[in-house]
Amino acid sequence: MEIVIGILSFIATAAKYAISPIKNHIKYLSNNENQVQTLKNQAESLKDARERVQHSVDAAKRNGEEIEHDVDNWLTKVDKKIAEEVEKVMQDEEKAKKKCFIGLCPNLWTRCKLNMKAEEEAKAVAELLEQAKFDRVSFRAAPHGIIAASVKGFEEFESRTLVLNGIMEALKDASINLIGVHGVGGIGKTTLVKEVARQVKEGKLFDSVVVATVTQTLDVKGIQDQIADLLGLRFEEQSMVGRALRLQERLKKEKKILVVLDDIWARLDLEEVGIPFGNEHEGCKILLTSRDLNILSRGMDTQKNFAVGLLNEEEAWDLFKKMAGDCVESCDLQATAIEVAKKCAGLPIAIATVARALRNKSLFEWKSALCELKRPSSRDFKGVTAGVYSAIELSYNYLESEEVKLTFLLCSFLGHNGLIEDLLKYIIGLGLFHGLHTIEEARNRVLTVIQDSHWR
Incomplete structure (x- = not known):
């Protein structure tokens, strides 16, 4: 009796495992159209979701933002899923409609496989649809800062290279965190420190480099904004104290950072701006430029100062030739050109502006310019020599x-x-350019003037 019961139990178990797959296959056969239609509907929903995400991605790119890595991955997966897997099921559906046995019976095995595949792909599509609910698709990356192949206007003259190398050594000195660069207006301080910034960034001496222009009219908020923009920081605080604390907090996140503050005219309270240094942040070094050594050494307590002097006669002539062109080497013009170059008194800004202005001019224009430069200027501006003004x-x-x-x-x-855009507003508002009828025409004219001008 026990043997009989055992046999019956075995038969029942075998039947269970045999019947279950059969039931599943019957289910797939009976739900043939439902499974495929579900996949089609979900595929359309996935295409719509992909289009919405793509619209957001395109808008973010136009705004200069970076796309999140998971968003890019999702778009790639969706494209692959729709192009390969889903389309294959659609093609298999056509095959499943064909009959076997000379067209007398439906191809049951093909239909069964189709429904199994459709159900599998429908689940995968549903997962992708669920993943499409992104909180955001992009982020604003911090600008790369100064990392151009070269700094416009920087010339590797011996006088400049000596100062640059001295600054680089000071930046490597762990005991120095405040460095000053001084010299008269137009001597090339800004160009020099920009080259320093480029080299330290390129050589990975610092993790980050930010440059802010201070100017004669002190604007602490403007300085904060310049630094924040380069760090990808957006202020939510309204008060100056709150903004300073936020900037300080952000700067401390940089292990090694160089902050360049260009064109300082008076003492600047670094704490008020939000720039940590010394014991507050030993990895933060500050490079300052000013026309006045006293402002740097006494006002800002710089630990090392570097003077940027005039170009020597050979350097001045080389720069003048580069700016004016080969015409200055001609026999009839050379003597006058040398005199004009000397009147620029070794100041790079004077050399560059005069040489560009006289480029391709006639001899009589060169002689007229020399007379103007010899005539003493009656104007007096603080920090601007008579030679530079002339x-x-x-x-x-x-x-x-x-x-x-x-x-x-x-x-x-x-x-x-x-x-x-600000320049454009003034030009249109003041009616300075004539014959313009649209904003686009005005913008194109302004851009053309700037592009073609030798003072740009």
């Missing part, structure tokens, strides 16, 4: 048209951080 005035007088002159003056008014 050179800039000469350059201005040689500008091609009134449009260019007006643009030059507006750029001077807007300062270091002036924007093209």
Whole structure:
């Protein structure tokens, strides 16, 4: 009796495992159209979801933002899923409609496999649809800062290379965190420290480098904004104290950072700006430029100062030739050109502006310019020598048209951080350019003037 019961139990168990797959296959056969239709519906929903995400991605890219890694991966997976797996099921559906036995019976095995595949793909598509609920698709990356192959205007003259190397050594000294660079206006301090910033970034001496222009009219908020932009920081705080604390907190996250503050005219309270240094952040070094050594050594307590001097006669002539072109080597022009170059007194800004203004001019224009440069200027500006003023005035007088002159003056008014859009507003509002009927026409004219001008 026990043997019989055992046999029956075995038969029942075998039947259970045999019947279950059969039931599943019958289910797949009976739900043939439902499974495939479900997949089709979900595939359409996935395509719609992909399109919505792509729209957000395109908008973010136009805004200069970086796309999140998981969003890129999701888009790739969706494209592959739709193009390969789902489309294959659709193609298999057509095959499953064909009959076997000379067209007399439905191809049951093909249909069964199709439904199994459709159900599997429907689950995969459902998972992708669930993953499409991104909180955000992009982020604003911090600007890369100064890492160009070269700094415009920097010339590797011996006098400049000696100062640059000295600054680089000071930056490597662990005991120094405040370094000053001083010299008269137009001597090339800004160009020099930008080259320093480029080299330390390229050589990975610091993890990050930020440069902010201070200017004569002190604007602490403006300095904070310049540094924050380069670090990808957005202020939510309204008070100056709150902004300073936020900036300080952000700077401390950089293990080694160089902060360049260019064109300081008076003592600047680093704590008020939000720049930590010394014991507060030993990895933060600050490089300052000013026309006045006293402001650096007494006002800012710099530990090491470097003077940027005039170009020697050979360096000045080499720069002048580069800016004016080969014409200065001609026999009839060379003597006058040398005299003009000497009148620029070794100041790079004077040399560059005068040489560019006289490029491709006739001999009589060179002689006229020399007379103007010999005539002492009656103007007196703090930090600007008479020679520099005469050179800039000469350059201005040689500008091609009134449009260019007006643009030059507006750029001077807007300062270091002036924007093209601001310049455009003034030009349109004041009616300085004639014959323009649309904003686009005005913008194109402004951009053309700036592009073609030798003072840009």
